[in-house]
Amino acid sequence: MVGALTEVIVRLERRLSWALEQIRRLNGLREKQGDLEPEDDALFRRCDTLVKRLKGTAKRTRREAEGYDDVNTFGVLAAEGFLPGYGLEVGSVLGTAEIPFWRTGAMSFTLPRPPSIALREYVPGNLIYANGNRFVSRRFHRDIDEERSEMSVFEVSHERQAVKETNLGVAPAALGAVVLPTIAVCDVDLVHQSHISDEEELRFQMGVAVYGLERDQHNGGRAYRWGGQTLHHRRGVHLRMVNVGASIAIDRFERFGYPVCRVCGQSVSPLSSDRQREHFEETHQERCGKPIVPVGFYADVTADVLSLPACPDQTTAYSVLEALRFAAARVLDMHLDDLQLLIIGHVDRDEVDALLWDPMPGGSGLLDQICERFEEITAVAQEIVENCPAACEKSCIDCLQTFRNGYYHKYLDRTAAQERLAAWGTHLTASHEIPAKQPSKTPEEGTHPVNEAERRLRHLLLAAGFEEGIRGRQIRLDRAIGTTTPDVIYRAPHHDEDEGVCIYLDGLSRHLHGNAATAEQDQRIRSWLRNNGYEVIEIAVSDLEDEGAMTRHFRRLAGYLNAGDLREALRKDASWFRREREANTERGRFVLRLVRPRPQDRFTNCAPLMPLKVAAGYFGEPQTVGEEEWDLDWVEVDTGRRLRKGMFVAQVVGKSMEPAIPDGAYCLFGSPVEGTRQGRTVVVLLRDKADPETGQRFTVKRYESEKAVSEDGTWRHVRVLLKPINRDFEPIELTCEDEGTVDVVAEMLEVLG
Structure with a gap:
């Protein structure tokens, strides 16, 4: 309870710090230019009111008689979810709606949202319907600490619907991926747009692209076997969900992110006209002194999760989980929205992880009930996908589609779900306990101990x-x-x-x-x-x-x-x-375990063992190595990654890559090298040179290149550096004249021992 109270106090202190910082900034702006722009003046009044309410000096007017008393301590604690607040919407992200003075009724009110909901609703361009009016998210309250620190940056692959944390200035590894800076989902001012008209038959909900990733932390759970599919039930899984932009803007124009000023928090819709966005960028460049860079939003969520790892594609993942969710809503005492779906893609492979997660803090117990009544629920799920009243081809509103899941309608396929449910059956078999996992990430390349x-x-x-x-x-x-x-x-x-x-x-x-x-x-x-x-x-x-x-x-x-x-x-x-x-x-004693796999078992838990000289020849000059040499030796590989054809185990001899790759270490390699080679440790075949350390025509080094754009718009290599990690060794430098004399044949994926 003390921790929960501390969390609420920190949240309130964050809002107060933001308001005080904005007041200081606007006072300085007022002294400089004499008066404030209308939108800045509105922001000043908003911040002044917030400070007075948190201080307890604001007085409630008659028009504010309804709702909770945000001047009273107990009312605030109830609204923040610490004390029982029956009939109140709760959430740590506040949307403050402001109604023009000429409209009768409440002048302002707040709409709390959990971070996972605010991530979709409180974004520029989306319409919020409340109290007979329509509002748009306009001014975002970034935390003071976040403004002073670097923004989280993600590599976004729209094709695979995946994100991966990266750094600004680093080229994306996946083909077609982009790099997008993000800010944490935060409190927002909702600006009045119009009164809800009877002529409006359907509400507008802007489609957004939300991708996710796991943060290598959970409180353990249990693994099951569902036919041929693995199923995990884990508690307290730490997830990060990233809103990378409006779906229409991404699909039509490949425009990621939202136009948000990083200084004052003002925004404009990503679907607005080019002229409106240009005007927004010009005015805020002049007023705030920083260029407008499109940003995404992210939210961190801790939830209980039922997951299907390594699904072949998004269609399978969405269809099967949606069928299970519909079935659980029929069998259990739950509403459909009590459980949510999250499909986690990977920028480097087509597989996806399907997550059915519980948004209630601490868990509602629904996932436990699904595991306990699994046979009954899967039977109902099969009935749902087999007996659509409309006999649709893929999915419709009579089987798997709802208003809320509209952003993944295109992936719902009841035939695909029917095939998987029939193949996996209805029985769930307990496999083993999953130990708790803390954020003990292995140091990435470049962050290893250097001595x-x-x-x-x-x-x-x-x-x-x-x-x-x-x-x-x-x-x-x-x-x-x-x-x-x-x-x-x-x-x-x-x-x-x-x-x-x-x-x-x-x-x-x-x-x-x-x-x-x-x-x-x-x-x-x-x-x-x-x-x-x-x-x-x-x-x-x-x-x-x-x-x-x-x-x-x-x-x-x-x-x-x-x-x-x-x-x-x-x-x-x-x-x-x-x-x-x-x-x-x-440490360092790595024992090779030779195996003789059947052809169908290759690349499941074993890979071929070959000298780097043979590997460089096989992948660089295929005519020099016969197919029979591939089958000489196979070794068992203990790794967490999925093996594929083209991977092999080889021993690296030499000290130039120490300490990352010790002399004599056996490593797992993969060929071909997909995407950019920049910064990767690769096997390079040198046609006209030799590695000074070993005298061989192949070498294992970190690849770095400098490129230049030609007059015709194409680019070429100006210089390629094959860099060792050990500073006692010199890099191998290749110029543009040497470009045709090297082949990058494989990438070092992992040091086995």
């Missing part, structure tokens, strides 16, 4: 019971100091995005070399961090071999993270230190 001491620290942290932590993340300080990149950053649930625990290895951090020239700068950086919400732990390299010193450091870390049980366990038991040392001697 032996950092690798040792990482293994010690994991052995002691800590999660992976964040590596390679740059923290922006003030302008005088610049930036810093700690060796590891940890954040607990009570930390905000600009807080946490920074760990430095003295003398070995990327930017901190421990010499006299940088000692003063090091001290300034760490003092700034301590004074701005961060804790700092400094570990000398010599401490890595000292059991007592590392125990003290890690107990401090556990204390900063409020992990009391772990802190006490570290005090009582130091066996983790000895286990890690023993494991360190075993």
Whole structure:
């Protein structure tokens, strides 16, 4: 209960900070130009009223007699969902509707929405129907902290309906993908559009494209087998849903995102005319000083989930889950909207994960009931898709279509659902427990520990019971100091995005070399961090071999993270230190397990083993290797990724790619290399050169290129760098004259051991 109250207080404080910041900005603007534009003046009055209400000095008028008392503490807590508020709509995202003074009735009212609903409704261009009037979302209240930090950026593949987190300036990996900055869904001012007319027969709902991804965190659950399909029931799954734009704008014009000013929060519809968008961009460039860049919206949701992983396509995923949802609404005491669908695509493959999720905080128990009465529900689902009253070809309003699921009508196919339901049957068999998963993401390429001491620290942290932590993340300080990149950053649930625990290895951090020239700068950086919400732990390299010193450091870390049980366990038991040392001697011993798979079993859990020389020849010059050599050896591959034809296992010899690829490591490779090669670790066949390290005509390096556009509009390579990770080795540089002398034959996907 204390946590829930704290969450409400933080939410109210965020709104107050936004209002005060806008008042300060508008006061400065008033002093500069004498008066305010009408829309800025309306914003000032809106913020002033919000501050007075949160302070408790505002008085309610007679026209505001209905609704909850937002000046009274208990009324506010009820409206925010902390206390029972019978008859109230609740939600953490507020839409404040303003009605012109010449209209009778309430001057303003609020429409709370959960983040997942606000993500679709509270966007520029959509119409909101309330109290006999129509409203549009116009002014967005971005959090003060979010305005000061970098926006979340996603790679968007519209073809596969998928998003992947990335960084600005990084070229998208998938063909046809775009990079889109986003802001968190936030409170919004709803501007009056018109009175609802009797002539309007149908309500307008703008179609939006919402894609999703899982955030590698859940509270565990149970796995089942449904015929030949895996089914997972997990609790507390952390999801991120991203609204990438209006469906019509994307389909017709390939225009992603929404025109939103990042300074004042004003917006315009993505479906407005070119002239209107140009006017909006020009005026806000002049008034706010920043160009208008289309942005998306995202919302983070934690929910119980019933999922069908690795579905072949969207049609199967939507059709089967919608049939189950309709059947559950008939069998169980639930409304159709009590459960929602989310189909998660992947930018690098056609498979999708189908999720049926429970929007009620803490879960309503409906998913448990579906698992308990699965045979009954699947039988009803089969009846729904088999016996459409209209005998439609794919789907219609008599079987699977509703107003609310209009944005995926084109994927609903009752015949496809009927085939899958018949193939998978009605029986659900328990398979195994799914352990809870915390956000322990493996460091991405480029964020690995860069030397032996950092690798040792990482293994010690994991052995002691800590999660992976964040590596390679740059923290922006003030302008005088610049930036810093700690060796590891940890954040607990009570930390905000600009807080946490920074760990430095003295003398070995990327930017901190421990010499006299940088000692003063090091001290300034760490003092700034301590004074701005961060804790700092400094570990000398010599401490890595000292059991007592590392125990003290890690107990401090556990204390900063409020992990009391772990802190006490570290005090009582130091066996983790000895286990890690023993494991360190075993680490790197990778045993190849040869298998003889049947032809139909290949690339399920095994891949061919071949020397890189043979692989480079096979994929670069097919005529040099016979088909029989492909079948020499197959090895078992323990990986979480789906294997496919073109993947193989090979040993990498040499130290140029250490520490990411140790000398002699066996790696999983994939060919061909799809999409951009920029920044990827690849196998390159050199026709006229040799790798200086090995003397071979093939090499494993990170690919970087510089391109130039010709007069005819085409582009060509100006320079290609094949870069090692180990700084003791020089890159291989190729110019435009060498472009035809190299072949990129495969990509390094994973180090197996």
